[in-house]
Amino acid sequence: MAWIFQGNPNRFDIDDYLSRYSQLIYWRTNRYIKEISVGDPVFIWRAGSDAGAVAVGRVVEEPTQAQEVKHPEALGDDLWVADELSPTEFKTGIQLSEVRLSTDEGMVARSIAKDDVTLASSTIITVPSGTVFHLSDDEMAALIHLWGAPIDIFPAAGVVEGKQQLRAHYARERSSRLRRDKLSAFRKEHGSLFCEICGFSASAHHPKPFAERAYEVHHRNPLAAAATPVRTTLNDLAVLCANCHRAVHANSHVIENYEELAKLYASRR
Ligand SMILES: [Zn+2]
Ligand SMILES: [Zn+2]
Incomplete structure (x- = not known):
């Protein structure tokens, strides 16, 4: 299945997190715990005034309680602004392939997604509260199209080839x-x-x-x-x-x- 994981920049410093942990990130996913599987494609969606899809990747670690994740050093616990990490909440591990934090860098702004016929009726647009959103195949295809990527933006989990790595490298530097x-x-x-x-x-x-x-x-x-x-x-x-x-x-x-x-x-x- 395909997903959007949303985050609120007023509660968690998403931009800093995505900039600094460019390889593996964890996202709070207290819903769909049984459905989220290794290999699933994920878009990270920033809520708020500058809303939209800002990163893309694949699930590499299924929802696991924060206290038991494989790489606790990548949780970015210090970046919570309003909330605090609870050790029992569920976190999904994601291998990122691209991060684009601004429209200059090519993020897909909410206003653009809203104008897309397929995405206009998706829950991230119509009922954008919550953290985990399931995307239909059509919705995922539409979002990938808007994101636009000349090479595979979803490398198989664990396998990041040289070209991919270079792209990630540049994206992080930018x-x-x-x-x-x-x-x-x-x-x-x-x-x-x-x-x-x-x-x-x-x-x-x-x-x-x-x-x-x-x-x-x-x-x-x-x-x-x-x-x-x-x-x-x-x-x-x-x-x-x-x-x-x-x-x-x-x-x-x-x-x-x-x-x-x-x-x-x-x-x-
Ligand atoms: Zn460089
Ligand atoms: Zn020089």
């Missing part, structure tokens, strides 16, 4: 929240922004509104977290100019590429 936090922390520490590989300082070349756009945030260790879900911290991220970032991702040897380029530029200084 995630507005992490990017913003990293850039402001970097600026605080160093006084200004510059590329950590080549030293490029955009403010010297571009007018202010464009300068910040010249930087991308790179996850230093994209594949290391494969075995266990690890929270992304700002120290895991590097600030790079777009050119260097592209070079780092020239092939799958991301870590080696980074080191090689950094060494090269350091020797020229």
Whole structure:
């Protein structure tokens, strides 16, 4: 079966959670405990003023009491704003394949879903209260269509191939929240922004509104977290100019590429 799991940003910091735990997340699912199965496709839906589908993935762990999940470190308990985690509530583990937190990044806004003939009558649109929504096959197909994805957005559970991983990597790096936090922390520490590989300082070349756009945030260790879900911290991220970032991702040897380029530029200084 296909699902939408909804969350309310006023009660739980969804954006932070999806940005930082890009591999495995847990969602509160106190309904349909018997029906949710490994392999089921899931869309994560953010409620509130900026509502819509913001992530997609597959169930990898069936509803389990919070105190017994396989990876409690990925529960993100500290991100509850209004509620608290109860150890006996049920959590479903989801392997995410894509996160899009804003319309810029390609989330499917509620207003768009509402205009879709098939989705207009789905319960997430008509009766949007609750956490777990079952989607019919037609509704799921319509939502996938709106999401739009050139490659399989639902890789088989546990199997994330290289291309998929790279997409996830970029999506996480683009995630507005992490990017913003990293850039402001970097600026605080160093006084200004510059590329950590080549030293490029955009403010010297571009007018202010464009300068910040010249930087991308790179996850230093994209594949290391494969075995266990690890929270992304700002120290895991590097600030790079777009050119260097592209070079780092020239092939799958991301870590080696980074080191090689950094060494090269350091020797020229
Ligand atoms: Zn650079
Ligand atoms: Zn990167």
